[in-house]
Amino acid sequence: MVKPFSRSKRTPVRLRHKIEKASAAKKRKDRKEAKNNPQWHSRLKKDPGIPNLFPFKDKILEEIEEKKRKKAEDAQRLRDAAKSQKSKSNVDAPEADEDGDEEMEGHDLTDEEMEEDDAADTGNPMAALLASAQARAVEYNKDGTGRDMADDGDDDADGGVYVSSTFSANNKNPDSSRKAFDKIFKQVLEAADVILYVLDARDPEGTRSREVERQVMAADSGSKRLILVLNKIDLVPTEVLNGWIKHLRRYFPTVPLRASTPASNAQTFEHKQYTIKNTSETLLRSLKSYAASKQLKRSISVGVIGYPNVGKSSVINALTSRLNKGIQSFACPVGSEAGVTTALREVKVDSKLKILDSPGIVFPAAVNDESVDSKQKRKAEHEARLILLNALPPAQISDPQPAVAMLLSRMSQSQALYDKLLQHYGVVALGPFNQGDITTDFLVQVARKRGRLGKGGVPNLNAAAMTVITDWRDGRIQGWVEPPVLRVTDDTEMGNGASVEVGPTADQKIIVKEWAEEFKLEGLWDGATDEQA
Incomplete structure (x- = not known):
């Protein structure tokens, strides 16, 4: 029973219809005003994006980029398969009979279809x-x-890209790195006539392996050729770059190369003579001149090797873009992280030159002293070194804090670089506060400056360390290794038996000079003080 004094809370139908009519009239008025408005507005709402203070923003962006890269690689693989299938069907298609049976052309059934x-x-x-x-x-x-990587295919086809089976290696494990090195490097060494050894200009000796150079020199009775490619030269100053070119040219022909544009907000150096166009055209011209001088009936294979994320695929894209009159080439997928290239790729430049892109592998170093204090400590140091060499993707980094400690130790050797690092993050001073170390204090201040805070405002040290590693990888932090200098000794020092750094032998100098003449590298960039004669 409804009480006589109670009032219903239901909206009357008359009032509801009145509200609907007013809403429809308001929408019509807005549409009419929008037509007269000269400023264009999209009907789609703009994505606000991810806030900068979100603690997992970098991880989400990395996952999005990884999905885009895999999708593009799958699409490219499907296009290549369709293209090869189409060319195969055109070759195998029977000619039309003289009686006029053209409608049966191209419809021969294979055994599987039957x-x-x-x-x-x-x-x-x-x-x-x-x-x-x-x-x-x-x-x-x-x-x-x-597809067989050693097959030359048709000589009249240009710009073909063929991909082998995928490759995976755990670079954190030295044993796995050794197996990956033996498997991939032997394939490239057997198939290639010329080896392009890509080094990072910030740390050439850290990305260089003498064992690789010895195997190239000894392979196929010494008929292989090795060229050192010094990549990422825009991340080091001119005097440091010239010093490394001068040092490396004592051992092998060395070509400086700026393969790609730097990341956003990267602190770079401008080199007038080492531009992207100048360096890539010089390297491509050298390879083509070597291929023409050999006068072989087959194409010359050029293998590209190096550490992960050192820029091997970017080198190939820079070479192929010179053929496209400067238009950016995407023959090989590239990315700011390690592990983008997962298979051997064959890029056919022309009928006389093809390039093999290999996945990045960590070249194993010979361990002379097995009496190490702790295996865990050795693995942590190995992982920290790989992180600073950008050889590990973020997904394989278990603890980035030792890498930051190693970076601070290296930066402290140069007061100018150390001050620039602190200025980049707005850190005034560092000290072992609260019974901690300098690395912890540095990460705490970076976490507060960059908003890498956890629940309750507690600094997230791992997130702050990943921020530092990402900035180092993208070149936002300046840092490099100074080139070694050969000390000139006088007669008194020689008489006293002082230790003198020994350079390459006379045979090595002769080999370097002959190889430079084969590739027409003699006399290039005299400003770098070419001392291979």
């Missing part, structure tokens, strides 16, 4: 599905990943 048709005729759908899957698998293995 089996599929027979299964369909018997009325067994599972058998038809199985036969179809087997036929597609055989077709994919032939066209996609089963």
